[in-house]
Amino acid sequence: MTKQVQQLDRVIIRFAGDSGDGMQLTGDRFTAGTAEFGNDLSTLPNFPAEIRAPAGTLPGVSSFQLHFADHDILTPGDAPNVLVAMNPAALKANLGDLPRGADIIANTDEFTKRNLQKVGYDANPLEDGSLAEWRVHPVPLTSLTVKALEDFDLSKKDAERSKNMFALGLLSWLYHRPTEATISFLETKFAKKPDIAKANIAAFTAGWNYGETTESFSVSYEVKPAQLPPGVYRNISGNQALAYGLIAASVQSKLPLFLGSYPITPASDILHELSRHKRFGIRTFQAEDEIAGVGAALGASFGGALGVTTTSGPGVALKAETVGLAVTTELPLIVVDVQRAGPSTGMPTKTEQTDLLMAMFGRNGESPLPVVAAMSPSDCFDAAVEAARLAVKYRTPVMLLSDGYLANGSEPWKVPSAAELPDISVPFATEPNDGEAFLPFKRDPETLARPWAVPGTAGLEHRIGGIEKADGTGNISYDPDNHDRMVRLRQAKIDGIAKDIPALEVDDPDGDARVLVLGWGSTYGPIAAAVRRIRKSGGKVAQAHLRHLNPLPANTGEVLKSYDKVLLPEINLGQLALLLRARFLVDIISYNRVRGLPFKAEELAGVIQDVIDSE
Amino acid sequence: MSELVNGRGLSLVPKSDAKQTMKDYKSDQEVRWCPGCGDYAILAAVQSFVPELGLKRENMVFVSGIGCSSRFPYYMNTYGFHSIHGRAPAIATGLAASRPDLSVWVITGDGDSLSIGGNHLIHALRRNVNLNILLFNNRIYGLTKGQYSPTSEVGKITKSTPMGSLDKPFNPISLALGAEASFVARTIDSDRKHLQSVLREAAEHNGTSLVEIYQNCNIFNDGAFDQLKDPEQRDDITLRLEHGQPIVSASKAVRRAADGGIEVVERASVREEEILVHDAHRADPSLAFALSRLDEPAFEHVPIGIFRSVDRPSYDELMATQLEEAVAQSGPGDLDNLLLAGDTWRIG
Numbered sequence: 010m011t012k013q014v015q016q017l018d019r020v021i022i023r024f025a026g027d028s029g030d031g032m033q034l035t036g037d038r039f040t041a042g043t044a045e046f047g048n049d050l051s052t053l054p055n056f057p058a059e060i061r062a063p064a065g066t067l068p069g070v071s072s073f074q075l076h077f078a079d080h081d082i083l084t085p086g087d088a089p090n091v092l093v094a095m096n097p098a099a100l101k102a103n104l105g106d107l108p109r110g111a112d113i114i115a116n117t118d119e120f121t122k123r124n125l126q127k128v129g130y131d132a133n134p135l136e137d138g139s140l141a142e143w144r145v146h147p148v149p150l151t152s153l154t155v156k157a158l159e160d161f162d163l164s165k166k167d168a169e170r171s172k173n174m175f176a177l178g179l180l181s182w183l184y185h186r187p188t189e190a191t192i193s194f195l196e197t198k199f200a201k202k203p204d205i206a207k208a209n210i211a212a213f214t215a216g217w218n219y220g221e222t223t224e225s226f227s228v229s230y231e232v233k234p235a236q237l238p239p240g241v242y243r244n245i246s247g248n249q250a251l252a253y254g255l256i257a258a259s260v261q262s263k264l265p266l267f268l269g270s271y272p273i274t275p276a277s278d279i280l281h282e283l284s285r286h287k288r289f290g291i292r293t294f295q296a297e298d299e300i301a302g303v304g305a306a307l308g309a310s311f312g313g314a315l316g317v318t319t320t321s322g323p324g325v326a327l328k329a330e331t332v333g334l335a336v337t338t339e340l341p342l343i344v345v346d347v348q349r350a351g352p353s354t355g356m357p358t359k360t361e362q363t364d365l366l367m368a369m370f371g372r373n374g375e376s377p378l379p380v381v382a383a384m385s386p387s388d389c390f391d392a393a394v395e396a397a398r399l400a401v402k403y404r405t406p407v408m409l410l411s412d413g414y415l416a417n418g419s420e421p422w423k424v425p426s427a428a429e430l431p432d433i434s435v436p437f438a439t440e441p442n443d444g445e446a447f448l449p450f451k452r453d454p455e456t457l458a459r460p461w462a463v464p465g466t467a468g469l470e471h472r473i474g475g476i477e478k479a480d481g482t483g484n485i486s487y488d489p490d491n492h493d494r495m496v497r498l499r500q501a502k503i504d505g506i507a508k509d510i511p512a513l514e515v516d517d518p519d520g521d522a523r524v525l526v527l528g529w530g531s532t533y534g535p536i537a538a539a540v541r542r543i544r545k546s547g548g549k550v551a552q553a554h555l556r557h558l559n560p561l562p563a564n565t566g567e568v569l570k571s572y573d574k575v576l577l578p579e580i581n582l583g584q585l586a587l588l589l590r591a592r593f594l595v596d597i598i599s600y601n602r603v604r605g606l607p608f609k610a611e612e613l614a615g616v617i618q619d620v621i622d623s624e
Numbered sequence: 625m626s627e628l629v630n631g632r633g634l635s636l637v638p639k640s641d642a643k644q645t646m647k648d649y650k651s652d653q654e655v656r657w658c659p660g661c662g663d664y665a666i667l668a669a670v671q672s673f674v675p676e677l678g679l680k681r682e683n684m685v686f687v688s689g690i691g692c693s694s695r696f697p698y699y700m701n702t703y704g705f706h707s708i709h710g711r712a713p714a715i716a717t718g719l720a721a722s723r724p725d726l727s728v729w730v731i732t733g734d735g736d737s738l739s740i741g742g743n744h745l746i747h748a749l750r751r752n753v754n755l756n757i758l759l760f761n762n763r764i765y766g767l768t769k770g771q772y773s774p775t776s777e778v779g780k781i782t783k784s785t786p787m788g789s790l791d792k793p794f795n796p797i798s799l800a801l802g803a804e805a806s807f808v809a810r811t812i813d814s815d816r817k818h819l820q821s822v823l824r825e826a827a828e829h830n831g832t833s834l835v836e837i838y839q840n841c842n843i844f845n846d847g848a849f850d851q852l853k854d855p856e857q858r859d860d861i862t863l864r865l866e867h868g869q870p871i872v873s874a875s876k877a878v879r880r881a882a883d884g885g886i887e888v889v890e891r892a893s894v895r896e897e898e899i900l901v902h903d904a905h906r907a908d909p910s911l912a913f914a915l916s917r918l919d920e921p922a923f924e925h926v927p928i929g930i931f932r933s934v935d936r937p938s939y940d941e942l943m944a945t946q947l948e949e950a951v952a953q954s955g956p957g958d959l960d961n962l963l964l965a966g967d968t969w970r971i972g
Binding site: 041044045047190237238239240241242243244253256257260265267269286287288289290291292294296297298300301304305306307308309310311312313314316330331333334338424425426427430464465466467468469470471472473474475476484485 | 651653680682685687697698701702703705708711716721722723726943946950951954959964966968
């Protein structure tokens with residue numbers, strides 16, 4: 010039987026199963042095959058905070074969504090075209106996101122009476138007609154896998170564990186994905202257990218062959234490679250890109266990287282990644298707590314290292330006092346906040362943009378610092394290099410904001426060569442700067458940065474600390490006018506960075522839009538996708554996205570005032586809107602949702618259209 | 625230890641060519657502790673002792689937290705970092721771990737290190753970071769004007785405890801030994817000779833050395849250590865700990881007790897060979913811990929000296945070794961190779 014092949018321009022697949030079913034791995038492997046094939050792609054993992062929630066329950070459902078296309082795409086997609094449901098819980102948890110007409114591949118073996126009851130199904134939805142508006146493909150994934158592996162010396166339970174590879178094989182057939190990379194991945198991953206490697210490969214192949222032969226799938230699909238700018242690409246997640254950005258910053262600043270960190274979701278992967286690269290002279294210190302993590306990083310900065318601490322919101326709260334110390338001692342420090350849903354513990358695996366005001370103001374006293382935000386998974390690389398550039402050039406702590414969506418999401422990344430990266434090195438002070446004397450707080454007239462004199466430098470011995478310092482000498486001072494001057498100098502130093510960052514660029518193809526959509530951080534993808542939709546249907550809308558939240562690009566006010574309406578979607582209750590309203594007296598229109606999930610393009614397109622229509 | 629490390633501890637700190645004096649280590653800052661404060665004696669002892677080490681002055685760093693004692697770095701003509709309350713061990717850990725060529729000293733007090741910074745202290749001790757921690761114990765909060773501290777005796781009447789404090793104090797030596805610190809000592813501000821001899825051993829020790837210094841606060845807790853200074857009593861109270869020597873005071877001796885512990889008895893009542901001989905290098909810290917309990921509950925007898933000094937690798941040398949091993953195994957890092965590692969594909 011020759012099966013029909015249909016061409017598609019894009020597909021959104023969601024793999025969903027129990028958190029022990031290996032859905033993240035399945036998604037990762039499908040992504041690797043898709044990247045290798047040359048599609049543009051974007052991914053969104055979604056998993057419970059519990060490592061192993063009770064099997065078969067709704068809280069235990071883990072999923073991985075992948076959007077791939079023959080053109081460049083901006084988000085992991087709003088709604089899946091295909092749901093792979095490994096059990097009834099996975100079906101129930103995800104059905105609401107599935108548009109009518111979408112395909113459902115369900116593992117019928119798991120639709121037992123007991124499993125159905127666990128999630129509140131009275132009858133089997135695969136059989137009672139309730140899914141009539143979707144295209145259901147019932148596949149006994151577990152028993153087919155066990156059957157495919159009957160020649161292996163495996164227990165039934167062990168054989169069943171390969172069912173995710175069977176599903177991957179089936180999906181790889183369905184979407185014409187290359188198989189070599191997955192096979193070699195399995196060989197490498199299970200190099201020490203060749204039997205397990207063979208079993209997984211057999212399950213993967215059986216899944217592929219099943220697609221080829223079964224009548225349940227009469228059509229397979231092709232999504233042609235995307236036309237992306239020439240270059241070498243790799244797929245990269247936000248946390249990995251951020252870690253690589255920090256390594257690049259260490260190389261480009263010629264400073265050894267010192268990471269002081271305490272494990273916290275969703276930032277821990279940066280610690281894991283950096284700890285693997287000791288060849289670069291990177292010291293990673295898993296501290297006893299968040300405070301020690303930032304303290305050690307600051308101590309290392311005092312000694313001439315590129316001091317970094319990585320955390321999420323609750324950790325930033327704990328680090329606040331030390332960050333204030335870095336502000337007043339004017340030492341370089343990078344504080345990475347991979348934001349998650351708060352307050353307090355909140356929802357550790359869910360995303361939010363709710364730490365902006367904490368990043369800006371969450372310290373005692375007037376304690377300004379630069380705030381830089383990444384806008385896509387791969388952009389975490391550039392954002393990290395930029396944060397490091399500002400930290401070392403201006404001798405200041407910098408807040409680098411990522412979030413759970415960027416951290417775990419992935420996309421293809423055109424890999425830069427080291428030669429393209431900026432040189433961000435700065436000289437240490439080596440000589441007295443005031444006749445025979447060394448004044449640790451005598452500033453560079455241009456940047457207002459103080460000299461960075463590291464221990465071991467003869468003749469520049471000096472003391473710094475958290476007590477207010479006399480301008481120039483750095484000696485303890487309680488003089489009222491000196492304090493007023495130092496408060497203003499520290500502010501002026503940060504404000505002055507506006508001269509050293511790019512202007513806010515506006516994307517307004519025809520130049521006649523009256524509505525501007527502004528964003529910051531991880532909302533870039535959904536906003537840009539929504540803007541495309543509006544333009545495709547003939548609407549006019551301009552888009553701008555802020556990388557620097559503090560200081561803002563010098564032209565920000567001018568940009569905001571040149572549009573009739575400014576719409577600002579944020580995954581918080583309007584934190585950037587509050588800052589912009591206060592600063593520029595512009596009547597920002599906020600759109601806020603705080604559901605722990607990224608915006609959807611369709612949702613934002615509707616909001617933008619409403620604002621345009623209200624003109 | 626791996627042979628990759630070129631020396632350890634103090635041997636990695638560059639030496640000065642010039643002869644140094646106490647004057648070299650005095651900064652130009654006016655010392656502003658209360659007149660009569662024990663901190664003056666400690667400062668003078670440190671300033672007059674450090675030239676002996678013969679280190680390059682620019683390679684010494686004093687890091688402190690918050691409290692009266694934490695002003696100390698301002699008065700040392702070295703590099704200094706007066707940080708925030710309780711965090712000095714954490715900040716010093718980052719500095720020492722990334723700069724093995726520095727001699728890093730932490731100056732802290734009983735409130736700073738045992739209350740707000742207790743966590744950092746015990747973790748620095750267990751890691752054995754190359755730090756010398758001088759814990760000025762005056763058993764009171766001075767800078768905040770006289771509240772009880774985590775080393776104040778139970779029932780202490782202070783501004784915050786008008787009916788007496790309720791919480792049992794920490795014994796800093798016991799705490800440090802519980803964290804398996806590799807060097808633990810106690811000395812007293814008024815005995816410069818002893819203080820300096822302990823500091824010398826602490827400086828030369830590889831890893832974290834914790835030195836508790838009994839320090840008198842003449843404003844809020846005057847006389848806290850008077851028994852140890854009183855010529856009438858001190859020789860009877862003070863049990864000198866000297867490695868290889870019997871543990872005795874003028875009139876008391878320490879011996880093994882019938883219940884498996886140790887006890888203090890009249891020296892005249894025991895035969896010489898019954899007296900416990902101090903072994904500071906004993907790998908198991910439990911006997912040192914037992915010695916640290918002898919001064920409970922009151923100052924009837926107080927061991928002074930080095931409770932424990934054992935050799936184990938410092939955190940910073942282990943960390944440096946891992947870095948060197950990583951390079952030895954697969955060469956120095958190359959950014960282009962890193963970014964291109966794994967699955968890549970070319971377009972165009």
